[in-house]
Amino acid sequence: MSADLDKRPWLKSYPASVPAEIDVQRYGSLVELLEESFQRHARRTATVCMNTTQSYAAVNEMSQSLGAWLQAKGLARGARVAIMMPNLPQYPVAIAAVLRAGCTVVNVNPLYSARELEHQLRDSGAEAIIVLENFAHTLAQVLERTPVRHVVLAAMGDLLGFWKGQLVNFAVRHVRKMVAEFSIPLGEGVSVTRFNLALAEGTRMSLKRVAIGPEDVAFLQYTGGTTGVSKGATLLHRQVVANVLQCEAWFQPMLAKLGTERALTVACALPLYHIFALTACFMLGVRLGMTNLLIPNPRDIPGLVRTLAQRPVNMFPAVNTLFNALANDPDFARLDFSELVISTGGGMAVQQSTAERWKQVTGCPVVEGYGLSETSPVVTINRFDDASFSGTIGLPMPNTDVAIRDDEGRDLPLGSAGEICIRGPQVMAGYWNRPDETAKVMTSDGFFRSGDVGVMDPSGRIRIVDRKKDMILVSGFNVYPNEIEQVVSLHPGVLECAAIGVPDERSGEAVKLFVVRRDPGLSESDLADYCRENFTAYKRPRHIEFRDELPKSNVGKILRRELRA
Structure with a gap:
């Protein structure tokens, strides 16, 4: 069991009534x-x-x-x-x-x-x-x-x-x-x-x-x-x-x-x-x-x-x-x-x-989980008996392995940010008629590379930092839109927000923030002051744009790619 806990630290955080393995071939x-x-x-x-x-x-x-x-x-x-x-x-x-x-x-x-x-x-x-x-x-x-x-x-x-x-x-x-x-x-x-x-x-x-x-x-x-x-x-x-x-x-x-x-x-x-x-x-x-x-x-x-x-x-x-x-x-x-x-x-x-x-x-x-079309979809989820908001996507499901890896495919130690890689009975067989695309995301040891950047803590809980492609590079520093959006959304005058990277001559990229106001009186300077208090300099939005609404998919997911376009 101790070997399992070394490889699967999340098992020690499981609810008593949930088994580590179930018969998925029933x-x-x-x-x-x-x-x-x-x-x-x-x-x-x-x-x-x-x-x-x-x-x-x-x-x-x-x-x-x-x-x-x-x-x-x-x-x-x-x-x-x-x-x-x-x-x-x-x-x-x-x-x-x-x-x-x-x-x-x-x-x-x-x-x-x-x-x-x-x-x-x-x-x-x-x-x-x-x-x-x-x-x-x-x-x-x-x-x-x-x-x-x-x-x-x-x-x-x-x-x-x-x-x-x-x-x-x-x-x-x-x-x-x-x-x-x-x-x-x-x-x-x-x-x-x-x-x-x-x-x-x-x-x-x-x-x-x-x-x-x-x-x-x-x-x-x-x-x-x-x-x-x-x-x-x-x-x-x-x-x-x-x-x-x-x-x-x-x-x-x-x-x-x-x-x-x-x-x-x-x-x-x-x-x-x-x-x-x-x-x-x-x-x-x-x-x-x-x-x-x-x-x-x-x-x-x-x-x-x-x-x-x-x-x-x-x-x-x-x-x-x-x-x-x-x-x-x-x-x-x-x-x-x-x-x-x-x-x-x-x-x-x-x-x-x-x-x-x-x-x-x-x-x-709200109990947050995580999944993808490629994983049927559920990979991780938080415990239902924990009423506190953790900001994590929880623990891997039974029969599921999650590894945090670097760009060369090497496992990273707990607490390090890397790509979330998933192995389990729910992972897809591949992309339909696209062996080349399948090869890009499936590793030789059976893990699916999600493209999401995450960190696993000692309890096995995982926090998503961001999508690799959404990451903003400001003067060589990584800025993750999820972090910006999480903090800005806590402002009482903000209803919704989204952050993207835009080209910048001095820093390569800069953070641009799109905001739907809850309080009509919220000004750009108010929000800039709030960001100054909550972010280090390179993370602060250099551009703020107020909108009546943000573009969303039919599921309600904010479409950063449309804001970038």
Whole structure:
């Protein structure tokens, strides 16, 4: 055991109820895990969306029908099927259907431009796509230049019941005019089928059992393309299964305090096409028989608050910007948080000011974790029984090794800053059809090079310093935007901020700060004085720019690259 503690110092900081190793090979495939959960939790509510519920039994039946329909279209084992929609009841059904048909899910951001969509469909080799009609106009522009031959068109009200569904579809199409005109080019061999019709036709078909194994590809999870062209992280069935079981081992002791006789509720405000929500909301939710409260548009904060008011939420995964927006909303503060026991932050650094405000409003601390598309995603997480804000990303998950290494790949001593490298059963098989890119990030001893700079302390907790590419070099000194943003966000007059490096004749680069004010009276000189008190000279922002808002991804992550552009 002492040898383990030398190599894995984090184990001595583990909660007593969480094992260092779990059996991640318990299931031969993700399908096996899903189908067992569908049967076990059949009577529980799987999803709630727009006040309409779907049971696990219903998701089981519908995904079986849709899976059979996909097979009838000639989609063979391993065929890629894209899914392009926000958080709607059709999404979990589509994921399960594609996997049960023996195919691979390609999650697509519905807000993609035509160029981005074309790249992902061509790169993945997707033969079919399940798309919400609101985004069909984008697909129509590129379909003929992609391998897609089968289009399933979903509508917002498809699974909301006949009358309610008709009303919602009429409002979406004709009142709010959210569906742009489109014409799908029906080339040779291209079919277009409405989602509900595909379900109906599938009920008259039989889902053929496909011999899916742990080495089959479950998901092509595309990276955001921040380091060049967007690449597909190849996630095998065994890798996603492993991360679901790792998360279960970490989360279950806390959730068990609420009892297991009823379905607990997870707020699914993060988009399901994003790896964070895919695992932390849908996959873990199915495993534990939880109800996913689906939020189609989390940017509509008033609408989100009204939805959250409808039922108690037990688990709330989010990014810093969403926690911040809700914690500063007066209507949100009036909600009942008595049953909220887990708030997990990821996707970007959780800032101390946000964490403190969230805890003040909800009584529930934000527990920060860390993961990537390439790791299914969860790598590390803080303990749930520690209510204090540490600014760390926590401890490596069971079965996971984390090393802090220098540019030559040598392990660094505790307390030294270096690249966070990860080895574990949840690490991807590589980038889809990109062996050259895979070779750049995978080491000979099986570690994935994350590109993030971090420090591990003697307890095994890891603190992210920054992305390598975001680091600012001022007169030979390293400045990390995360540090600047963490400190500036603590100023009472600041709502949001972002720091980037800009060219500077004297120092090579200088820090530029973008700020969204909470206090309209906050001036540049006020902020400059604050920075002078809190930063050494080379770290102080030389340029300060106030903005009404900062550019964000659809997940709510502040896009520094757009600020640099």
